[in-house]
Amino acid sequence: MSRRGWVGGPDERGTLDIVWSCVSTLFICLWSMLHLNIPSPKDTFWTIFWRKARWLLLGVLAPEVPMLFAAGQWASAKRSVKAMRDMGFDEEEWSLEHAYYADSGGFELRTVDREAIPITAKQVHYLIEHDIITLPRVTKKEIWDKSNADKVAKFLACFQTAWLTTQTIARAIQHLAITPLELSSIALALTSLTTLWYWLQKPLDVETPTLVHTKPIERIPNDRDPQLSNVYQHLSLAVATASFASIHLAGWNFSFETDWEAWLWRGNCLVMWGLLATYGTTEVVACCNERFQKLGMDTMGGYKMRWPACLWFIIPASLYAMARLALLFEVLYSMRSLPSDAFVEVKWSSFIPHI
Template sequence: MDNNTSDMTTLVQGWNSGPNTRGTMDIIWSSLLTIVLCTWTALCLNLPHPNDGSFEILRQRAKWIFWAIVAPELVLTVAMGQYASARRSVLRFRKFTAQQDSWTLRHGFYADMGGMLLQPRASTPFLVNARQLAYLVEKGYVEVPQITAGEIWDRSKTDALGRLLSLLQATWFLIELLGRAFLQLPTTTLELSTGAIVVCTMGTFLCWFHKPSDVQTGIILKTEATRADILIDAGDAAAVPYKHTPLDFIAKQSPTCGFEVMEFFNLRFDNRERPLRRFPNDRFPDIGTMEKFLPFCTTTTFASLHLIGWNFEFPSQTEKVL
């Protein structure tokens, strides 16, 4: 009887810790999962073209996920420019509205991402951004859109749970990375690159925190004026042919990679339809000196994190050079 009891005591065990080692698949899986979660949930692209199907929408998102992995500082700079434009629109609309919540950052993002379609009388409709909409309101062509921030957010397909899981995974990954550095444990270059991407992507996430995600439809703003009426009333400023929309004269649009840059190589990657029915995502940001501080700090951190691996040991000299 005593022998049986002794045997049972030997067989029954409580919590068993896993081995204190990391396999190659553990490192790859943890890094890739963190990268995919962060880039997928952080991206907030502009409204698609009305004729774009599911494949085209997915292709655009896949392209920007690629850039978010290869050049996250580029995506961060674009996000910072969009945030700056939305913030300026809030200051601009304060003189038109008495209520502070009638035009918010969310409204500014929504307009700049192609959510406002102007329908002039007997004219072709075209998109207007926040700056152009402020001009139309000031001139009395349209009223301030009666859409609340909550209604805009209802059009968004942002998954709060997905963002929370991404934030938790990214935070845990950074804590683990810092812990290994503090304990002077070996770290792979893949983990270093992932940590750098996470830092940059968190800056993008903050800039796009109020921007709706995966919005498919916008709102239509009707005016009794024709497009010709608006342009004639603007005078000589509107005499120059437009490149994107008839209201280009209100504020000079910043250049895009697909139109202005690739034009030098006799290539065009943007939609050739004019006026535009989709605002491109690759527009270069228009930001001031103070607004450049956040991208500067984040991109500097992004580059510096890679330098940590300067003295890492590599199996061969070729791998070290690469």
């Protein structure tokens, strides 16, 4: 009987292999990315489930939106830490973890005449400053004990993204076809990891009871007031959002079955990149120019906006949504017919451990 030693896998991959590699990477990245605020004790299992499902769907359709809110919460937490330092509190007494915990509804104020209400980090600072409360004595360890953060999932998200990106670069070096699904998955995964970085010090799935959406409010909404504080934060976020569309532009010369598919891909990529770049540039300019800011929002948390801001937001957002949906359609539609070398494996890829 003949015997053989180490035998490599086949030098081709199937459609299911491509889909599984992309979908598994996206699922792990999106799942580990989300750090939603603390639910109300009135919220049922299905309320919490559908809230998370909506944010997961948003992470697929418009990954820049969760990243925007994550960046806003990060900026708010940084401001809170600075304000507390100015009051004389050290890292152990008030850190980014404390600020995130407060802004997600972790601290609730109890008064004589009404039920407990959650208070944000800014409100904690105000109440301490006016000698209404003392600083809540909660350590970082106690906050993380309440958190259900999954470090393994975060590691897998980084590993899978690195694997998919490395494999795609290797395919480009060896002049093998890259599918639109792979390129789009890399863009989504990298954007999700950027969001995860902003939320890295935010406690995950804390079950501390808070109330929801009354006056006074019962719960701190996930999409509350995503305002950045300086030009550098605006600039970094503008670069990050434009990078999402830029990755898609790398597929400018992709081989599609028909010409209209190729031009649809190129056109939608240009629309997305142009809108994101223009919007990001405007935000940076507005941050530097006080007169320009007067065209903007009165308040974002209350959703009261002047008409120039409404037009500036609604029209580009509608165009972006249409371009993004068209691009998603093309990513899925292109899987019906791919170039033959899209199924050829990179020679060394089968020997690298991955999901």
